[in-house]
Amino acid sequence: MAFLKSKWVVATLVILCWASAASFAAGYYYYQYSDLLIKTRGKIIRVNLGVNYGDGRPTVWFNGTEARMGSTLLDVTMLVVNVNYTMYPGMGALVNSIDGVANSHPRYWMWWMWTTWGGWVEGPVACDRYVVGDNETLFWYYEDTSVSPLPKPP
Protein backbone atom coordinates (compact mmCIF):
# COMPACT_ATOMS: atom_id res chain seq x y z
CA MET A 1 0.00 0.00 0.00
CA ALA A 2 2.16 2.76 -1.35
CA PHE A 3 0.27 5.69 0.07
CA LEU A 4 0.70 4.30 3.59
CA LYS A 5 4.42 4.93 3.35
CA SER A 6 3.73 8.55 4.13
CA LYS A 7 3.04 8.94 7.83
CA TRP A 8 1.04 12.06 7.06
CA VAL A 9 -1.65 10.02 5.32
CA VAL A 10 -2.25 7.98 8.45
CA ALA A 11 -2.03 11.08 10.63
CA THR A 12 -4.57 12.85 8.43
CA LEU A 13 -6.98 9.93 8.68
CA VAL A 14 -6.65 9.85 12.47
CA ILE A 15 -7.24 13.60 12.70
CA LEU A 16 -10.24 13.24 10.41
CA CYS A 17 -11.70 10.62 12.78
CA TRP A 18 -11.04 12.84 15.78
CA ALA A 19 -12.58 15.86 14.05
CA SER A 20 -15.69 13.89 13.11
CA ALA A 21 -16.13 12.55 16.63
CA ALA A 22 -15.56 15.97 18.17
CA SER A 23 -18.01 17.64 15.79
CA PHE A 24 -20.72 15.09 16.49
CA ALA A 25 -20.15 15.31 20.24
CA ALA A 26 -20.24 19.12 20.11
CA GLY A 27 -23.47 19.05 18.13
CA TYR A 28 -25.01 16.64 20.59
CA TYR A 29 -24.09 18.67 23.66
CA TYR A 30 -25.14 21.93 22.02
CA TYR A 31 -28.55 20.46 21.26
CA GLN A 32 -28.92 19.03 24.76
CA TYR A 33 -27.82 22.31 26.33
CA SER A 34 -30.22 24.38 24.24
CA ASP A 35 -33.05 22.00 25.07
CA LEU A 36 -32.25 22.15 28.77
CA LEU A 37 -32.10 25.95 28.78
CA ILE A 38 -35.56 26.16 27.26
CA LYS A 39 -37.00 23.65 29.68
CA THR A 40 -35.59 25.05 32.90
CA ARG A 41 -36.97 28.57 32.73
CA GLY A 42 -38.77 29.42 35.99
CA LYS A 43 -38.74 27.61 39.33
CA ILE A 44 -41.91 25.54 39.33
CA ILE A 45 -43.19 23.89 36.21
CA ARG A 46 -46.50 22.24 35.44
CA VAL A 47 -46.67 19.04 33.49
CA ASN A 48 -49.62 17.16 32.02
CA LEU A 49 -49.11 13.46 32.50
CA GLY A 50 -51.37 10.76 31.08
CA VAL A 51 -51.33 7.10 32.05
CA ASN A 52 -53.07 4.41 30.03
CA TYR A 53 -53.00 0.94 31.57
CA GLY A 54 -53.86 -0.77 28.30
CA ASP A 55 -56.70 -2.80 29.79
CA GLY A 56 -59.66 -0.85 28.52
CA ARG A 57 -59.70 1.62 31.37
CA PRO A 58 -59.87 5.25 30.27
CA THR A 59 -56.63 7.20 30.36
CA VAL A 60 -55.92 8.79 33.72
CA TRP A 61 -54.71 12.37 33.35
CA PHE A 62 -52.71 14.26 35.95
CA ASN A 63 -52.96 17.69 34.41
CA GLY A 64 -50.98 20.56 35.87
CA THR A 65 -48.77 18.36 38.02
CA GLU A 66 -46.31 20.69 39.71
CA ALA A 67 -42.64 19.82 39.74
CA ARG A 68 -39.33 21.53 40.25
CA MET A 69 -37.57 22.73 37.16
CA GLY A 70 -35.00 20.20 36.06
CA SER A 71 -37.20 17.27 37.08
CA THR A 72 -37.10 14.22 34.90
CA LEU A 73 -40.09 12.30 33.61
CA LEU A 74 -39.37 9.62 36.19
CA ASP A 75 -39.44 12.25 38.98
CA VAL A 76 -42.79 13.59 37.80
CA THR A 77 -44.27 10.13 37.31
CA MET A 78 -43.31 9.13 40.84
CA LEU A 79 -45.20 12.16 42.15
CA VAL A 80 -48.54 10.86 40.90
CA VAL A 81 -48.37 7.05 40.59
CA ASN A 82 -46.55 4.10 42.14
CA VAL A 83 -43.56 3.24 40.00
CA ASN A 84 -41.23 0.28 40.14
CA TYR A 85 -38.14 0.59 38.02
CA THR A 86 -34.70 -0.86 37.42
CA MET A 87 -31.66 1.29 36.81
CA TYR A 88 -29.33 0.08 34.05
CA PRO A 89 -25.90 1.73 34.21
CA GLY A 90 -25.22 3.71 31.10
CA MET A 91 -28.70 3.17 29.74
CA GLY A 92 -31.03 4.69 32.34
CA ALA A 93 -34.16 3.57 34.13
CA LEU A 94 -36.54 0.95 32.81
CA VAL A 95 -40.01 1.19 34.32
CA ASN A 96 -41.08 -2.29 35.39
CA SER A 97 -44.55 -1.44 36.61
CA ILE A 98 -46.93 1.43 37.24
CA ASP A 99 -49.61 1.02 39.92
CA GLY A 100 -48.94 -2.72 39.94
CA VAL A 101 -49.36 -3.20 36.19
CA ALA A 102 -46.07 -4.90 35.32
CA ASN A 103 -44.24 -5.42 32.06
CA SER A 104 -45.05 -8.77 30.53
CA HIS A 105 -43.65 -9.58 27.13
CA PRO A 106 -44.64 -8.26 24.62
CA ARG A 107 -46.44 -5.55 26.62
CA TYR A 108 -44.24 -2.89 28.19
CA TRP A 109 -44.55 0.59 29.60
CA MET A 110 -43.52 3.03 26.89
CA TRP A 111 -43.55 6.79 27.17
CA TRP A 112 -44.57 9.37 24.60
CA MET A 113 -44.37 13.13 24.35
CA TRP A 114 -46.76 15.48 22.64
CA THR A 115 -45.19 17.79 20.07
CA THR A 116 -46.66 20.60 18.02
CA TRP A 117 -44.78 19.44 14.96
CA GLY A 118 -45.47 15.71 15.01
CA GLY A 119 -48.20 14.90 17.53
CA TRP A 120 -47.27 11.96 19.75
CA VAL A 121 -43.60 11.09 19.46
CA GLU A 122 -42.00 8.11 21.18
CA GLY A 123 -39.69 9.01 24.05
CA PRO A 124 -36.16 9.20 22.67
CA VAL A 125 -34.30 8.36 25.90
CA ALA A 126 -34.87 6.60 29.21
CA CYS A 127 -37.42 8.37 31.39
CA ASP A 128 -34.82 9.38 34.00
CA ARG A 129 -32.77 11.04 31.27
CA TYR A 130 -35.59 13.21 29.99
CA VAL A 131 -35.92 16.61 31.68
CA VAL A 132 -39.49 17.79 31.41
CA GLY A 133 -40.43 21.30 30.34
CA ASP A 134 -43.14 23.66 31.55
CA ASN A 135 -46.61 22.80 30.21
CA GLU A 136 -45.29 19.72 28.50
CA THR A 137 -47.66 16.81 27.90
CA LEU A 138 -46.29 13.33 28.42
CA PHE A 139 -47.90 9.93 28.33
CA TRP A 140 -47.26 6.49 29.76
CA TYR A 141 -48.75 3.79 27.59
CA TYR A 142 -48.81 0.09 28.47
CA GLU A 143 -48.68 -1.35 24.98
CA ASP A 144 -47.82 -4.24 22.75
CA THR A 145 -44.24 -3.62 21.61
CA SER A 146 -44.22 -6.47 19.10
CA VAL A 147 -46.12 -4.20 16.74
CA SER A 148 -43.97 -1.99 14.55
CA PRO A 149 -44.18 0.94 14.38
CA LEU A 150 -45.50 1.24 17.93
CA PRO A 151 -49.16 2.22 18.26
CA LYS A 152 -49.47 5.82 19.37
CA PRO A 153 -51.44 6.72 22.52
CA PRO A 154 -55.20 6.72 22.11
Next chain:
Amino acid sequence: MKTSDASIVAALAALCVATNYVLVSVPNVKLMDFLVFIGGFCFGAFAGTLIGVLTWAVYGVINPYGFVLQVWLATMLSESIYGVAGGLLRKSLSVTGFNGQYLRVSVFFGAMGFLLTLIYDVITNIAYALTLMEKVPVAVVILYGVPFTLLHEISNATIFGVCSIPMITAISKIAGRETFGVSKK
Protein backbone atom coordinates in the same frame (compact mmCIF):
# COMPACT_ATOMS: atom_id res chain seq x y z
CA MET B 1 -15.35 -17.59 -6.53
CA LYS B 2 -13.74 -20.92 -5.68
CA THR B 3 -15.60 -23.54 -3.65
CA SER B 4 -13.23 -23.13 -0.73
CA ASP B 5 -13.69 -19.36 -0.83
CA ALA B 6 -17.47 -19.76 -0.96
CA SER B 7 -17.40 -22.01 2.07
CA ILE B 8 -15.35 -19.49 4.04
CA VAL B 9 -17.72 -16.71 2.98
CA ALA B 10 -20.63 -18.81 4.27
CA ALA B 11 -18.73 -19.48 7.49
CA LEU B 12 -18.04 -15.76 7.96
CA ALA B 13 -21.72 -14.96 7.38
CA ALA B 14 -22.68 -17.59 9.96
CA LEU B 15 -20.11 -16.13 12.34
CA CYS B 16 -21.60 -12.67 11.83
CA VAL B 17 -25.09 -13.92 12.66
CA ALA B 18 -23.91 -15.87 15.70
CA THR B 19 -21.85 -13.02 17.17
CA ASN B 20 -24.70 -10.60 16.57
CA TYR B 21 -27.02 -12.70 18.69
CA VAL B 22 -24.36 -13.21 21.36
CA LEU B 23 -23.82 -9.45 21.58
CA VAL B 24 -27.48 -8.53 21.21
CA SER B 25 -27.64 -7.00 24.69
CA VAL B 26 -24.59 -4.81 24.03
CA PRO B 27 -25.90 -1.98 21.88
CA ASN B 28 -23.75 -0.99 18.91
CA VAL B 29 -20.82 -3.23 19.73
CA LYS B 30 -20.69 -5.98 17.11
CA LEU B 31 -18.10 -8.03 15.23
CA MET B 32 -20.25 -8.16 12.11
CA ASP B 33 -18.91 -5.00 10.47
CA PHE B 34 -15.35 -6.18 10.98
CA LEU B 35 -16.09 -9.64 9.58
CA VAL B 36 -17.81 -8.19 6.50
CA PHE B 37 -14.81 -5.93 5.95
CA ILE B 38 -12.41 -8.85 6.32
CA GLY B 39 -14.54 -10.92 3.95
CA GLY B 40 -14.33 -8.16 1.37
CA PHE B 41 -10.62 -7.77 1.92
CA CYS B 42 -9.80 -11.44 1.57
CA PHE B 43 -12.29 -12.49 -1.09
CA GLY B 44 -13.19 -9.30 -2.93
CA ALA B 45 -15.92 -6.67 -2.76
CA PHE B 46 -18.64 -8.97 -4.05
CA ALA B 47 -17.96 -11.58 -1.40
CA GLY B 48 -17.87 -8.92 1.33
CA THR B 49 -21.17 -7.50 0.15
CA LEU B 50 -22.61 -11.00 0.09
CA ILE B 51 -21.59 -11.63 3.70
CA GLY B 52 -23.25 -8.38 4.79
CA VAL B 53 -26.45 -9.03 2.87
CA LEU B 54 -26.70 -12.67 4.02
CA THR B 55 -26.13 -11.66 7.63
CA TRP B 56 -28.81 -9.00 7.57
CA ALA B 57 -31.16 -11.33 5.72
CA VAL B 58 -31.19 -13.48 8.86
CA TYR B 59 -30.40 -11.08 11.71
CA GLY B 60 -32.58 -8.29 10.32
CA VAL B 61 -35.67 -10.47 9.98
CA ILE B 62 -35.33 -12.43 13.22
CA ASN B 63 -34.37 -9.49 15.36
CA PRO B 64 -35.27 -9.01 19.03
CA TYR B 65 -35.54 -5.26 18.47
CA GLY B 66 -38.26 -5.73 15.86
CA PHE B 67 -38.53 -5.60 12.09
CA VAL B 68 -39.14 -2.57 9.90
CA LEU B 69 -38.80 -3.14 6.18
CA GLN B 70 -37.29 0.23 5.26
CA VAL B 71 -34.72 0.16 8.07
CA TRP B 72 -33.90 -3.44 7.23
CA LEU B 73 -33.21 -2.59 3.59
CA ALA B 74 -31.13 0.43 4.59
CA THR B 75 -28.98 -1.55 7.02
CA MET B 76 -28.59 -4.42 4.59
CA LEU B 77 -27.39 -2.16 1.78
CA SER B 78 -25.28 0.04 4.07
CA GLU B 79 -23.53 -3.00 5.48
CA SER B 80 -22.13 -3.65 2.02
CA ILE B 81 -20.01 -0.49 2.43
CA TYR B 82 -17.64 -2.48 4.62
CA GLY B 83 -17.34 -5.29 2.09
CA VAL B 84 -16.77 -2.96 -0.84
CA ALA B 85 -14.18 -0.94 1.09
CA GLY B 86 -12.41 -4.14 2.11
CA GLY B 87 -12.35 -5.31 -1.49
CA LEU B 88 -10.90 -2.02 -2.72
CA LEU B 89 -8.26 -1.93 0.00
CA ARG B 90 -7.24 -5.48 -0.78
CA LYS B 91 -6.02 -4.40 -4.22
CA SER B 92 -3.93 -1.61 -2.75
CA LEU B 93 -2.47 -3.70 0.06
CA SER B 94 -1.54 -6.61 -2.19
CA VAL B 95 1.15 -4.46 -3.77
CA THR B 96 3.35 -4.27 -0.71
CA GLY B 97 1.69 -6.34 2.03
CA PHE B 98 2.04 -5.50 5.73
CA ASN B 99 5.77 -5.98 5.90
CA GLY B 100 7.48 -3.74 8.39
CA GLN B 101 4.52 -1.44 8.87
CA TYR B 102 2.20 -3.31 11.20
CA LEU B 103 1.56 -0.34 13.47
CA ARG B 104 0.88 2.00 10.59
CA VAL B 105 -1.43 -0.48 8.86
CA SER B 106 -3.24 -1.19 12.14
CA VAL B 107 -3.85 2.51 12.72
CA PHE B 108 -4.98 2.80 9.12
CA PHE B 109 -7.44 -0.07 9.53
CA GLY B 110 -8.70 1.48 12.76
CA ALA B 111 -9.27 4.81 11.04
CA MET B 112 -11.04 3.07 8.17
CA GLY B 113 -13.26 1.26 10.67
CA PHE B 114 -14.16 4.58 12.24
CA LEU B 115 -14.91 6.41 8.99
CA LEU B 116 -16.83 3.55 7.38
CA THR B 117 -18.94 3.22 10.52
CA LEU B 118 -19.61 6.95 10.48
CA ILE B 119 -20.95 6.67 6.92
CA TYR B 120 -23.00 3.60 7.84
CA ASP B 121 -24.49 5.28 10.91
CA VAL B 122 -25.42 8.47 9.09
CA ILE B 123 -27.18 6.54 6.32
CA THR B 124 -29.06 4.22 8.67
CA ASN B 125 -30.00 7.08 11.02
CA ILE B 126 -31.44 9.01 8.10
CA ALA B 127 -33.42 5.93 7.02
CA TYR B 128 -34.65 5.49 10.62
CA ALA B 129 -35.65 9.15 10.86
CA LEU B 130 -37.53 9.14 7.56
CA THR B 131 -39.29 5.86 8.35
CA LEU B 132 -40.13 5.88 12.02
CA MET B 133 -39.76 9.43 13.28
CA GLU B 134 -41.94 10.92 10.54
CA LYS B 135 -41.96 14.64 11.28
CA VAL B 136 -38.90 14.84 13.52
CA PRO B 137 -36.09 16.72 11.76
CA VAL B 138 -33.42 14.33 10.54
CA ALA B 139 -30.67 16.40 12.20
CA VAL B 140 -32.38 16.02 15.59
CA VAL B 141 -32.57 12.25 15.19
CA ILE B 142 -28.90 12.10 14.26
CA LEU B 143 -27.90 14.30 17.21
CA TYR B 144 -29.99 12.26 19.66
CA GLY B 145 -28.20 9.15 18.47
CA VAL B 146 -24.69 10.58 18.85
CA PRO B 147 -23.73 8.64 22.02
CA PHE B 148 -24.68 5.35 20.35
CA THR B 149 -23.06 6.41 17.09
CA LEU B 150 -19.78 7.28 18.78
CA LEU B 151 -19.83 4.04 20.74
CA HIS B 152 -20.29 2.17 17.46
CA GLU B 153 -17.45 4.05 15.77
CA ILE B 154 -14.98 3.77 18.63
CA SER B 155 -15.68 0.07 19.15
CA ASN B 156 -15.31 -0.61 15.43
CA ALA B 157 -12.12 1.47 15.22
CA THR B 158 -10.67 -0.61 18.04
CA ILE B 159 -11.76 -3.94 16.56
CA PHE B 160 -10.58 -3.04 13.05
CA GLY B 161 -7.27 -1.71 14.36
CA VAL B 162 -6.43 -4.60 16.66
CA CYS B 163 -7.88 -7.59 14.84
CA SER B 164 -7.49 -6.93 11.10
CA ILE B 165 -3.91 -8.07 10.56
CA PRO B 166 -4.21 -11.24 12.71
CA MET B 167 -7.51 -12.15 11.06
CA ILE B 168 -6.27 -11.56 7.52
CA THR B 169 -3.13 -13.55 8.28
CA ALA B 170 -5.18 -16.41 9.74
CA ILE B 171 -7.53 -16.55 6.77
CA SER B 172 -4.53 -16.41 4.45
CA LYS B 173 -3.17 -19.54 6.11
CA ILE B 174 -6.49 -21.36 5.97
CA ALA B 175 -7.44 -20.56 2.38
CA GLY B 176 -4.00 -20.35 0.82
CA ARG B 177 -1.87 -17.24 0.84
CA GLU B 178 -1.76 -16.90 -2.91
CA THR B 179 -5.45 -16.11 -2.85
CA PHE B 180 -4.91 -12.69 -1.35
CA GLY B 181 -1.52 -11.51 -2.38
CA VAL B 182 -0.93 -10.50 1.23
CA SER B 183 2.70 -11.07 2.04
CA LYS B 184 3.46 -12.33 5.53
CA LYS B 185 7.26 -12.53 5.50
